[in-house]
Structure formats: structure tokens, C-alpha cells
Amino acid sequence: xxxxxxxxxxxxxxxxxxxxxxxxxxxxxxxxxxxxxxxxxxxxxxxxxxxxxxxxxxxxxxxxxxxxxxxxxxxxxxxxxxxxxxxxxxxxxxxxxxxxxxxxxxxxxxxxxxxxxxxxxxxxxxxxxxxxxxxxxxxxxxxxxxxxxxxxxxxxxxxxxxxxxxxxxxxxxxxxxxxxxxxxxxxxxxxxxxxxxxxxxxxxxxxxxxxxxxxxxxxxxxxxxxxxxxxxxxxxxxxxxxxxxxxxxxxxxxxxxxxxxxxxxxxxxxxxxxxxxxxxxxxxxxxxxxxxxxxxxxxxxxxxxxxxxxxxxxxxxxxxxxxxxxxxxxxxxxxxxxxxxxxxxxxxxxxxxxxxxxxxxxxxxxxxxxxxxxxxxxxxxxxxxxxxxxxxxxxxxxxxxxxxxxxxxxxxxxxxxxxxxxxxxxxxxxxxxxxxxxxxxxxxxxxxxxxxxxxxxxxxxxxxxxxxxxxxxxxxxxxxxxxxxxxxxxxxxxxxxxxxxxxxxxxxxxxxxxxxxxxxxxxxxxxxxxxxxxxxxxxxxxxxxxxxxxxxxxxxxxxxxxxxxxxxxxxxxxxxxxxxxxxxxxxxxxxxxxxxxxxxxxxxxxxxxxxxxxxxxxxxxxxxxxxxxxxxxxxxxxxxxxxxxxxxxxxxxxxxxxxxxxxxxxxxxxxxxxxxxxxxxxxxxxxxxxxxxxxxxxxxxxxxxxxxxxxxxxxxxxxxxxxxx
Numbered sequence: 001x002x003x004x005x006x007x008x009x010x011x012x013x014x015x016x017x018x019x020x021x022x023x024x025x026x027x028x029x030x031x032x033x034x035x036x037x038x039x040x041x042x043x044x045x046x047x048x049x050x051x052x053x054x055x056x057x058x059x060x061x062x063x064x065x066x067x068x069x070x071x072x073x074x075x076x077x078x079x080x081x082x083x084x085x086x087x088x089x090x091x092x093x094x095x096x097x098x099x100x101x102x103x104x105x106x107x108x109x110x111x112x113x114x115x116x117x118x119x120x121x122x123x124x125x126x127x128x129x130x131x132x133x134x135x136x137x138x139x140x141x142x143x144x145x146x147x148x149x150x151x152x153x154x155x156x157x158x159x160x161x162x163x164x165x166x167x168x169x170x171x172x173x174x175x176x177x178x179x180x181x182x183x184x185x186x187x188x189x190x191x192x193x194x195x196x197x198x199x200x201x202x203x204x205x206x207x208x209x210x211x212x213x214x215x216x217x218x219x220x221x222x223x224x225x226x227x228x229x230x231x232x233x234x235x236x237x238x239x240x241x242x243x244x245x246x247x248x249x250x251x252x253x254x255x256x257x258x259x260x261x262x263x264x265x266x267x268x269x270x271x272x273x274x275x276x277x278x279x280x281x282x283x284x285x286x287x288x289x290x291x292x293x294x295x296x297x298x299x300x301x302x303x304x305x306x307x308x309x310x311x312x313x314x315x316x317x318x319x320x321x322x323x324x325x326x327x328x329x330x331x332x333x334x335x336x337x338x339x340x341x342x343x344x345x346x347x348x349x350x351x352x353x354x355x356x357x358x359x360x361x362x363x364x365x366x367x368x369x370x371x372x373x374x375x376x377x378x379x380x381x382x383x384x385x386x387x388x389x390x391x392x393x394x395x396x397x398x399x400x401x402x403x404x405x406x407x408x409x410x411x412x413x414x415x416x417x418x419x420x421x422x423x424x425x426x427x428x429x430x431x432x433x434x435x436x437x438x439x440x441x442x443x444x445x446x447x448x449x450x451x452x453x454x455x456x457x458x459x460x461x462x463x464x465x466x467x468x469x470x471x472x473x474x475x476x477x478x479x480x481x482x483x484x485x486x487x488x489x490x491x492x493x494x495x496x497x498x499x500x501x502x503x504x505x506x507x508x509x510x511x512x513x514x515x516x517x518x519x520x521x522x523x524x525x526x527x528x529x530x531x532x533x534x535x536x537x538x539x540x541x542x543x544x545x546x547x548x549x550x551x552x553x554x555x556x557x558x559x560x561x562x563x564x565x566x567x568x569x570x571x572x573x574x575x576x577x578x579x580x581x582x583x584x585x586x587x588x589x590x591x592x593x594x595x596x597x598x599x600x601x602x603x604x605x606x607x608x609x610x611x612x613x614x615x616x617x618x619x620x621x622x623x624x625x626x627x628x629x630x631x632x633x634x635x636x637x638x639x640x641x642x643x644x645x646x647x648x649x650x651x652x653x654x655x656x657x658x659x660x661x662x663x664x665x666x667x668x669x670x671x672x673x674x675x676x677x678x679x680x681x682x683x684x685x686x687x688x689x690x691x692x693x694x695x696x697x698x699x700x701x702x703x704x705x706x707x708x709x710x711x712x713x714x715x716x717x718x719x720x721x722x723x724x725x
Contacts, residue, residue, distance in 0.1 A: 139188050143195050146213055148220040155188055156227055159238055182238060193247050196220070200251035203300055204259055204292050211303035218307030221245050249314055256318035260326050263288050275338030278330065282346045285326065289319050290356065320369050323351065327373060331381055337388035344381055344443045347372050382443075386450050393436065393454055397462040400428045401469060408475035414483035421483035421563045425466070426490040429459065433495065452502045463509045467516050481521045482564045488514035489565040518572055525557045525576065533583045537591040542602050547610050551617050554580060558621045574625040577618045578708065581628045584610065586712045588635060589668040604640025607632055627706055630657045639672050644679065651687055659694040660710040663687070668714045
């Protein structure tokens with residue numbers, strides 16, 4: 001059994017059979033009254049009240065000095081209330097006594113009253129006191145031994161007798177006698193309340209308190225509430241409720257605060273500066289609170305429940321409030337993104353999780369617990385966290401760029417992942433965004449949305465920097481360009497799919513970066529094949545296969561596109577297809593040499609063969625740009641048509657298939673034939689009518705967004721001028 005809490009002995013109540021101890025509050029009061037006796041003549045009846053006040057003060061000081069664990073506020077409140085009530089009682093009694101002694105001379109009266117007052121202070125209760133002890137044991141000893149119910153029953157018995165004597169006017173001749181006994185009762189009531197607080201403090205200590213003592217505590221509190229249900233109408237302090245349940249709840253709160261403050265108390269100064277140390281401290285705090293509440297659930301609550309006492313809810317609310325105070329202290333000193341997140345995560349996910357208290361059912365609470373952190377504190381923590389998060393994410397993107405630059409400097413070839421060129425860029429960015437968003441979503445939906453916005457802004461700023469840094473580096477190769485295109489496409493598809501409705505603003509910068517790498521890829525091809533187009537539409541071209549070297553380079557380039565993500569690979573291949581057809585037509589419309597007669601017919605046939613070779617090659621590579629297949633054959637048919645009236649039909653087919661063709665292009669094509677002035681003018685007028693009709697129908701002049709002739713520049717030559725005339 002745990003050792004009983006020692007409470008210092010104050011003024012004790014004794015049985016009439018027991019001899020009076022030499023050191024009592026009454027004897028202290030008697031000595032004090034003797035010291036005040038010379039001034040009694042001048043003060044009339046006031047020396048009795050002063051004597052009583054000093055006696056009560058010495059007794060209170062002795063009790064509080066010997067029992068530091070008692071609640072001093074409790075004693076102060078009781079003493080102040082006692083003095084106010086005693087003053088009224090003494091004034092009434094002494095006024096009545098003074099009227100009875102008006103016939104006595106003033107000098108005799110001045111000597112007699114102090115003597116009678118001091119006699120009453122030293123006199124013990126003589127009649128009607130009843131048994132004051134249990135088996136001749138003082139009440140103070142019962143309190144010290146934590147026999148609370150027995151002590152309260154004796155005090156209640158004394159209170160009843162004292163009130164009966166007061167009602168029978170026993171103390172009309174001795175008002176200070178009532179005050180002494182009332183003072184003793186109040187002091188012992190206060191000591192009993194202090195012992196209740198001490199039991200609460202010891203309940204969660206190492207030794208603990210037995211269940212029987214806790215049950216007795218609950219019965220004492222309920223007995224006091226039944227004995228003093230409400231304040232009496234006459235203001236009698238002895239029958240005023242003493243609010244021991246409130247004192248018990250306050251003691252529970254103080255006990256919880258003391259226990260919570262023990263977490264991390266053994267850490268060295270400055271040990272909780274890092275996020276890991278703070279996490280360790282919170283883990284200690286969580287373990288301590290969890291263990292204490294489990295002890296309350298298994299041992300303390302059943303003991304109180306026997307007396308229908310809501311111990312579980314009181315302890316749970318007390319620990320909740322204590323943890324909230326400790327967490328606000330830690331939040332005030334938290335620095336950096338990591339520490340702030342540790343606090344937010346612990347409050348939102350650890351403490352608030354259903355399994356924090358094990359199998360305890362929180363539905364037993366009469367009212368739900370308030371938020372662990374006040375809304376303004378929570379908002380401040382989230383705001384501070386997001387501020388640090390912006391800086392941290394920007395720093396992370398700087399680190400990703402540095403890693404890519406080091407890889408470029410080392411001339412590392414991109415990896416191959418599932419048949420596609422792969423760079424760590426997409427994985428790094430995706431991991432960065434996903435981890436921070438996941439961490440934020442564990443805190444709150446608002447913080448998740450804010451984190452997504454921060455990541456989108458940071459990535460939007462990072463992409464142009466990455467694009468510029470790569471294109472200015474010495475690592476601009478086809479594999480690296482393909483890998484970067486794949487990275488942009490992966491981010492665009494995966495991020496937008498994983499976080500729908502949140503990252504739409506990244507669509508434009510990701511597409512812009514992919515297009516920039518795609519254009520650089522096409523420039524490399526154009527730089528290699530552009531000189532080969534100059535050999536087309538020459539007299540040597542009529543007898544040689546000058547198209548094959550050009551198409552070999554195109555095929556080799558297309559092999560690289562097999563390692564690009566399908567949407568971008570097809571788009572790039574179609575762009576190469578359009579580029580080849582466009583440059584072929586540009587070379588045909590501005591030939592270095594003019595063909596006449598048989599050479600013109602041979603040139604028409606050669607263009608038809610080249611068109612077939614180009615179409616077959618790109619079809620074999622997988623190009624879906626079949627709309628390009630009619631351009632070169634239409635020009636070849638116009639060039640080699642022997643029946644001149646059919647030229648108009650070929651021209652109509654060309655304009656219908658490619659509405660972006662202009663009058664200059666028609667003039668350049670007609671200049672290749674030299675049909676004569678009247679025929680040229682008639683065909684030109686008909687072509688202009690077709691072009692105007694196509695413009696009205698299509699609006700933009702390009703069917704389905706396809707552009708071919710619009711990008712072909714035709715210089716004004718003498719042949720074109722002659723055709724126009």
C-alpha cells in the first residue's frame with residue numbers, strides 16, 4: 001500500500017475526555033490577548049476580535065508552514081470568508097452584550113470585558129460537543145492517514161452540534177468561543193481538501209494510490225456536496241458549499257500539467273533545436289500521455305466509477321488541455337520548415353488519430369474535445385510552414401538543375417527505360433511534388449491545395465531556366481533532346497492525371513519546353529539535309545538518284561524518334577514529313593535550271609517517282625500525315641500534262657487540297673509550263689476565284705490547320721513576270 005501523504009498538524013479537534021495539549025490556537029490567542037490587555041480599555045470590545053484574528057493567523061501560518069503541499073489559495077479563501085462572517089457575528093453578539101451591561105461604570109466595564117473575552121478564548125467546549133474522535137483519534141490524524149470519510153463524518157458531526165449550540169444562543173455570552181470552534185472546523189475542512197489534492201497528485205506518480213483510497217475520495221466529495229447542497233440564505237459560512245469537486249478537478253488539471261511538462265525535461269539545453277530532436281520530444285510526450293491515460297482507464301476510472309464519479313472525462317480533458325499548452329509553447333519556439341511540419345503532423349495525425357489512446361471510446365465524452373491548437377495558432381503555423389516551404393521547394397529545384405548540369409558536363413548518355421530515352425529529371429520533379437503534397441494532405445486539405453500551388457509556381461519558373469541552361473550547354477545531342485522531350489511529356493501527363501484540377505497552369509510551360517526541345521531536334525536534322533535539296537530539279541537530278549542520301553538521313557533520324565514518347569514522336573515525324581515535302585516543292589518552284597520539251601516531261605516523271613518514294617518512306621516510318629501525299633504529284637501533273645485543257649483540273653485539285661496556296665505559287669507553277677499569255681491569264685483568273693472561295697469557306701486558308709505552301713517563299717523571276725503579262 002502506498003505510504004499515506006503526510007499533512008502537517010494544524011489546530012486539532014479533540015474529545016472532551018482527552019486533555020488539552022499545551023500548544024493550541026486558543027492558547028496562542030490567550031497569549032495574544034494578554035499582550036493586548038493594556039490597550040483594551042481604550043478599544044472597548046475590539047480586543048476580543050483582534051485576539052481572534054491573530055490566533056487564526058498564527059494557526060493558519062503554522063498549518064501552511066508545516067504542510068507545503070496544501071493549496072494555500074484554498075486556505076486564504078476560507079480564512080477571508082471566515083473573517084467576514086465572524087465580524088458580523090461578533091458585532092451582533094457584542095452589541096447585545098453591551099446593552100446588558102450599560103448599568104456598569106465605564107471603568108469596571110473596561111476591565112471586565114477583556115478578562116471575560118480571554119477566558120472564553122481559553123475555554124474548551126464543555127457541553128453538547130459529543131464524541132470528537134474515532135477510537136479516541138484526532139481528526140488531523142485521520143486526515144493524515146487518509147481516512148477521509150471518517151474525518152469528514154466527525155467534522156460534519158461537529159458542524160451540526162456547533163450550529164445547534166449557535167441556534168440555542170449558547171454563545172451569546174461567549175461569541176469568541178463560537179469563532180474558535182468554527183475556525184478549527186474550517187481549518188480541518190481545508191486540510192481535508194488539501195489532502196484530496198495530494199491524493200490526486202500521487203495518483204499518477206510512481207507509487208500510485210490504491211483503488212480504495214480513490215473510491216473513498218469520491219465518496220467524501222459526494223458526501224460534502226450532499227451536506228452542503230447550496231449556500232444558506234443567512235450567509236452562514238459553515239454551511240456554505242466548499243466546492244471540493246472543483247478543487248478535485250483543479251488538482252487533476254495540475255497533475256496533468258506536471259506530467260506533461262516532464263516530457264523532455266531531462267534533455268540537455270538546446271537539444272530540441274532540430275526536427276529530429278523535436279520529433280523525439282513529441283514521441284516522449286505522446287508515450288507519457290498515452291501511458292497515463294491508459295492507467296486512468298484501467299485503474300483510476302473503475303475506482304471512481306464505483307461512486308459514480310466522472311474521472312475518465314476529467315482526466316482526458318485535463319491532459320488534452322495540458323498537451324495543448326505544451327504544444328503552443330513548442331510552436332512558439334519552432335523554427336524551419338521541418339520543425340513546423342513535425343508539430344503539425346503530430347497534432348493532426350499522431351495525437352488526433354483514433355488509435356492514439358488504444359481502444360478507448362471517445363464517444364463516452366459528454367461534449368467533444370476542443371481543438372488541440374486554437375484556430376489562430378493553427379493558421380499561424382500553416383502560414384509559417386508554407387513560407388518556409390516556398391523557399392525549400394525553390395532550393396530543391398535548384399538542386400535538381402545542378403544535378404542535371406553535372407550530368408551534362410560528364411557527357412553521360414541518357415538511360416533507356418521501356419524503350420524510351422530517360423533522364424532523372426521527371427522522376428526527381430515528380431517525387432519532389434508528390435512527397436510534399438502527400439505530406440501536406442496528411443495535415444489538411446487547405447495545406448494540400450497551398451502546397452500544390454507552391455509546387456506549380458516553382459515548376460513553372462524552373463522549366464524556362466532548365467530549357468535555357470540545356471540549350472546553352474554542350475550536351476545538345478539527339479538522345480539528350482529526346483530524353484528531355486520525354487521528361488516534359490511524362491510530367492505533363494502524370495502530374496496532371498495524378499492531381500487533376502490543380503496543375504492546369506503547368507500545361508503551357510511544359511508544352512513550351514517540349515516544343516523548344518523538339519524544334520532544336522528538327523534544326524539539327526535540317527542543318528544536315530538542307531544542302532542536299534540543292535541537287536533536286538537540276539539536269540543531273542534527271543539521271544541520278546539524288547533523293548536517296550537525303551532520305552537515308554531522314555530514316556536515321558526517325559530511328560531516334562522510336563525512343564521518344566508516342567505523341568511527341570508522331571508529331572515530330574509528321575513535322576519532318578512536312579519539312580521534306582515543303583523543301584522539295586520550294587526547290588521545284590524556284591529551279592536552278594529550266595526544262596523544256598522532253599526534259600520537262602522527264603522532270604515531271606522524276607517528280608512523280610520522288611513523291612512516291614517520299615510517301616512510301618514516311619508511310620513505312622509510321623507518319624500519319626497522308627494529307628501531304630498530293631502536293632508533289634499535283635505539281636508534277638501540271639508540269640508534264642500534254643493536254644493543256646486538263647491543267648485547269650490539276651490546278652483545281654491542288655487548290656482544293658491546299659487552301660493555303662497563294663497567287664504567287666500559282667504564277668510560279670504556271671511559269672514552269674509557258675502556256676502562253678491568254679491561257680495563263682485565264683488559268684490565273686480561275687485560280688483566283690478558287691482561292692477567294694476557299695478563303696471564304698476556310699477562313700484561315702489552311703484546311704484542318706495544315707500549312708504547307710504558306711511557308712514556301714517564291715522569288716519574283718523574269719519567267720514569272722512574263723507569265724503575269
